[in-house]
Structures are given as structure tokens and as C-alpha cells.
Amino acid sequence: MKPFLSFFALFSLVVFLLPLAALNPDKPLQPGAETNQPVSAASVPPIRQEESPVSPTAGDAPSEPAQEALSAQQVPQPESFSILDRSTGKIEKIPVLDYLYGAVAAELPPGFHAEAMKAQAIASHTYGLYCHAHPDPQLNGADFSADPSNWEGYVTQAQMLERYPDLGETYWKKITDAVNEVAAAVLVYQEEPILAAYHSMSAGATEFASNVWNGSVPYLVPADSVGDTLANAFETTVSFAAEQIKGILTEAYPDLTVGGDTRSWFQIVSRSPSGYVLTLQVGNLQISGKDLRTLLGLRSTNFTIAAQIDSFLFTTRGYGHGVGLSQYGADYMARQGNGYEAILLHYYTGVQLAQAADE
Secondary structure (H helix, E strand, O other): OHHHHHHHHHHHHHHHHOOOOOOOOOOOEOOEOOOOOOOOOOOOOOOOOOEOOOOOOOOOOOOOOOOOOOOOOEEEEOOEEEEEEOOOOOEEEEEHHHHHHHHHHHHOOOOOOHHHHHHHHHHHHHHHHHHHHOOOHHHOOOOEEEEHHHOEOOOOHHHHHHHOOOOHHHHHHHHHHHHHHHOOEEEEEOOEEOOOOEEOEOOOEOOOHHHOOOOOOOOOOOOEOHHHHHOOOOEEEEEEEHHHHHHHHHHHOOOOOOOOOHHHOEEEEEEOOOOOEEEEEEOOEEEEHHHHHHHHOOOOOOEEEEEOOOEEEEEEEOEOOOOOEEHHHHHHHHHOOOOHHHHHHHHOOOOEEEEEEEO
């Protein structure tokens, strides 16, 4: 696993610096997505992944039971995760089960299907174990970071009750019931916990990890995610004044020059097979789609650009980095009758479910 350490470190930074906000109806989004996490897998999940819109559907349709039992393999886990609170700078030890409750509460709107919650719990559990096994020296001994005060990474039961004074108890029970069913389950590849990246919603298909971070793993490759296209706010448009854009870009790229005709400022050079912008020509420079997304705070790198006389319209599809588990895609799959195992094996290629056991 050592070859992926630099990949993990970069992922963790990206996941939390991007608007990967937690997936909650009021605040959120969140690992990855980018914040949504999720390299927290996303921003770490907690990759953290970005703020998400409200679920397009409500209620829990019946879903098929898990198709496979957990393998006999056991993966050691600590009694608690050491989590750096980014708001206070303090490191707290949170029991693993309490973390899983709080991660699902922070990452998903309470109206999501229970099978999607189970899938998210296993992804968060696995991500935590990956971080525990591959510590980031910059976190001063913490396994990963979160920001509970801003609903990023995980929250407490008290926060849930404060946010939902009338339905908080009901929501919390739904979450804990779902998590308790899968509390022993984790995802492994070649007998090691995977880097379980996740995000809010894809642009209709997920993305190669190598197109987002400096590294790749065989289980983070594109998967169809058509359900995302039905989500609220799947496609959004934001406008920027030409002078505003020019100021942002020239500050980031002092050598940039653009012509007088705004129609010549941007040209998309390449897209990934999943539709995400990889590179584009901006004036005299070529930059990456992910860098432009970061500079402008776009919801994803699947975007189009329409030049007007003195402004630009950016239309984005999806929300988050697009790698790994799509949270809205998971909810859609659950409502089509898929259990958590089918969801996870769809978004993480070639992985297996194993059992976590105390160290």
C-alpha cells in the first residue's frame, strides 16, 4: 500500500478543501463527496465531499436482501478513531460505532433509503480504517479530520436533535438501525481496506481516481450512475462577470493573457470518458478542469461554458469530484430494489466485503 501514500495525502487535502460539504438538506454537503470528502474518499470523507441538495424522493421502498454474506476475512480495527476537529484544532477519540452514526447523519439527508445509509456507513467505516492504517503526518496523530460544527465528516446525536427538533429522534433511530445492521462490514481489495472515496452525485457516470488525484487504484474506476441525473439540482448554472473571471485567473496565473473577445477566452481541450473536463485552453495557457473548478467554486468538473458579451455562464452537472460511491446514485439504486452490497460492488470495482474485528 505504500505506493499510494502520496495519493492518499493529496486526496485528504483536496477532499476537505473543496466544497465537499456534508450531504444534508439544510447545510450540507460533505467524504467524499470532497469534502464528498471523500483523498474525505467526497474533502475526507470524510472525503468530504460538498453540500448536497435534498433527496429527490422520500420514503423507503422495499429492497432486496444482501446477496452475499461477509467473507471470513477479518480486518483489525481500533476501538476508536482519532479525529482532528478543524474548527477547534483538537483531536478527539470517537468510538467507531459512534463515528459511523455521526458520519451517516452528516453525509446523507435523513430521507435517504436505509440501504443507501448502510452503503454509506460501510464506505465511511472503510475509509476510517484506511486512514488509520496510513496516517498523514500533517494531522499530528489523528486518523483524519472533520468539522462537526459545520456538519462536515460526522455529527453528534445532540446536533441532529437540535437541527430537527420535531423529527430528530425518528431520524436518529433510522440511522442507527441501518448502521447497526452493517457495523461489522468493511470493504477490502487484496485483503486491505480500500480508499473508499465518495461524493454527492456524479454527472451520470463516476470518474477515474487518476483524473482527480495523482495516483490510481483499480477499484476507483468509472461506473454508470444514471440515477444521479434525476436528482434535484443535478444541473445548475452560475454566471460570472468577465472582469471577475479575469481577476481570479490572473491572480492565480500571472502569465495569463486573454484577448478582447470573450468568446476566445475558453476552449475545452479534453474530457474524460465520463464527461468531466480534463484540460482547457484559457487564453495563452492550458489548465486542468479541476483547477478551474477550485478557482471558481464550481460544483463539478463536468461543465460547459457559454460566453456572453461581458459575462460567462457555467453549466455544471453533478456535485463533487465524481470518484467512488455516488450518494444520490446509491439512494436511487436502493429505491430500485438493490441492497447495500449490490450498491457497493457497483461503485467499487472488484472489492469484497469483510468483517472488522477489534485489535
